[in-house]
Amino acid sequence: MATVKLRDVRKAFGAIEVIKGVTVDIADGEFVILVGPSGCGKSTLLRMIAGLEDVTSGDVAIADRRINHVAPKDRDIAMVFQNYALYPHMTVAQNMGFSLKLAGVPKPKIREQVEHAAESLGLTPYLDRYPKELSGGQRQRVATGRAIVRNPAVFLFDEPLSNLDAALRVQMRSEIRELQRRLGVTSIYVTHDQVEAMTMADKIVVLRDGLVEQVGAPLELYDRPANVFVATFIGSPS
Numbered sequence: 001m002a003t004v005k006l007r008d009v010r011k012a013f014g015a016i017e018v019i020k021g022v023t024v025d026i027a028d029g030e031f032v033i034l035v036g037p038s039g040c041g042k043s044t045l046l047r048m049i050a051g052l053e054d055v056t057s058g059d060v061a062i063a064d065r066r067i068n069h070v071a072p073k074d075r076d077i078a079m080v081f082q083n084y085a086l087y088p089h090m091t092v093a094q095n096m097g098f099s100l101k102l103a104g105v106p107k108p109k110i111r112e113q114v115e116h117a118a119e120s121l122g123l124t125p126y127l128d129r130y131p132k133e134l135s136g137g138q139r140q141r142v143a144t145g146r147a148i149v150r151n152p153a154v155f156l157f158d159e160p161l162s163n164l165d166a167a168l169r170v171q172m173r174s175e176i177r178e179l180q181r182r183l184g185v186t187s188i189y190v191t192h193d194q195v196e197a198m199t200m201a202d203k204i205v206v207l208r209d210g211l212v213e214q215v216g217a218p219l220e221l222y223d224r225p226a227n228v229f230v231a232t233f234i235g236s237p238s
């Protein structure tokens with residue numbers, strides 16, 4: 001487990017600044033949601049925490065260690081993407097164990113960690129199946145499983161449920177939250193869906209055009225929105 005600290009983080013693509021000075025503190029074990037309209041910079045911010053984009057200025061720290069220049073694989077982070085492309089030619093077990101295989105973990109240890117993760121996700125009966133034989137929800141669980149086998153200090157989720165239908169999305173929200181509570185892993189979860197944010201988060205960070213508009217617990221944002229933007233965004237139907 002670990003804290004995550006962002007200090008005046010900025011990102012420019014060429015002359016265009018898309019993250020304009022973001023400072024956020026995330027506590028050990030907290031489930032924080034970054035929410036905001038499409039294009040406001042959510043994915044860019046998450047990708048900088050993952051190390052998939054360079055930080056133009058400012059600091060990113062995990063467990064009080066500045067990681068601006070640490071390679072993604074050395075950040076003790078695992079990310080679940082929106083288009084969680086599973087490897088079609090690999091079984092569920094192989095998909096989940098692949099990053100451990102790359103890291104040189106011995107086979108019996110990989111099997112043990114994969115079986116453990118599969119059990120916590122209800123995937124034990126599916127370990128020898130291929131992605132095309134799974135439902136959307138099961139594929140999403142495999143994508144989550146790929147992240148948890150690595151036993152990271154921090155989970156990052158980028159709109160992981162956006163390809164699922166509405167009913168399944170609601171179910172997967174609580175599954176992800178239950179799993180995260182059980183593991184106690186600090187998590188940063190991106191969505192453009194304010195209902196998802198309000199129902200899942202310990203703490204919500206509202207982003208607009210590369211800037212933080214408000215940080216607070218769901219009820220705080222609901223009861224005391226900092227401005228008209230937050231009030232309108234949180235109050236509008238998804």
Ligand code: ADP
Pocket residue numbers: 013018036037038039040041042043044045
């Ligand atoms: P969100 O995830 O909130 O929808 P993004 O972080 O994907 O937003 O994008 C924020 C802004 O940065 C957008 O205007 C987008 O066009 C721009 N952007 C993202 N990635 C790049 C890139 N690699 N090069 C140039 N502009 C980018």
Ligand code: MG
Pocket residue numbers: 042043044
């Ligand atoms: Mg995005």
